[in-house]
Amino acid sequence: MEFDHILIRYGEMALKGKNIKQFINQLQQNIQQKIKDFPHVKVKRTQGRMFVLLNGNDPEPVMEKCKNVFGIHSLSLAIKVENDVDKIKDAALYALKNEDNVKKFKVTVKRINKDFPVRSQEMNQILGGHLLTNTNDITVDVHQPDVEIKVEIRKEATYITSGIVPGLGGLPVGTSGKSLLLLSGGIDSPVAGFLAMKRGVELEAIHFHSPPYTSERAKQKVLDLTKQLTKFGKSIKVHIVPFTKLQQEIFREMPDAYAMTIMRRMMFRISERVCEKEGILSLASGENLGQVASQTMQSMHTINEVTNYPIIRPLITMDKQEVIEISQRIGTYQTSILPYEDCCTIFVPKSPKTKPKRDRVNYYESTYNFSESIQEAIDGIETIKITDKKNLDESFSDLF
């Protein structure tokens, strides 16, 4: 006997009508995509549930992949047996013995197939008795069990599960359209990307790169962070924007105190152009209210003026510590804290305006023509597709 299935539970409460179908299709597709390298592993649906058929594969690595798929509420290893009392007894015992440190257990039988001759209550007693007889020092506790052996008697078969592993929740990536993530290499923006994905958003990323002030390693860091994000979704295209010339112009031509704000506006302007090209309807950023001087309400108001695209800012309500915790949990923290400079840390004005006003900024911008440099930056974009596979990433720069 062995665990031959993974049971996937996906109880997103708010799903309604037509959405459910799209949600389930996308979830199945996303799981399939994640496990396609395991030979013979398949994803199958029955009403309200999804099963991964292991077909002889070791359950653990498959489970690890599934745990990172958004839209899953919880997962359990499961054994599938015929609708036969003795076979169900054996499987329940196997599932119980597979758990460590169990002192108290509980059996819950769900008889979905009403043709099965033994009623749930009676089946509970039969199984409880069988487990007690065949184990030592274990008792039944229906209120606070260490493990709950769940038995679902369905039309086609009976499924027995024990431990429950929590999933990431959220919605399957691909059910909420696409967003262009402004990815800096810091701690915040990868977490923002992760949280956008949690709501079903598929990502592309854009990074503003200022060689030689920022190094190849700083760029590589952004690609590494992107790779870590693909673990939770699909492959991600990264658009690397050569930003040096425009940035130098800004810092040469604009008043020092406003350069930071104007640089941010340029980032949004260029990002919007990439969205138009790629058919993307929103931006996402790691901005957080009040964390640094450039993230005041006033500053956000002024920067935001240049785009009417929705900007997803998942971190807006969070404390830094909360963001750090998430980044540690999703595995981006160690890369984010590598000390490679980014374009914002190099061109730092001595005293940036913390409350830049729209009319001042518009006035300064009107005194110089940036359009050529903006176009040059856009024309120079290098686009790299990052997959969650090793060494399969391809670069294609002819997008624009």
Ligand code: ATP
């Ligand atoms: P992060 O930790 O993500 O770098 P931060 O706390 O350093 O954020 P800022 O430097 O004010 O905050 O940047 C705010 C947001 O602007 C970032 O979260 C990111 O979304 C975007 N951003 C900043 N620099 C870049 C860059 N070089 N390329 C792309 N996006 C950037």
Ligand code: MG
């Ligand atoms: Mg930063």
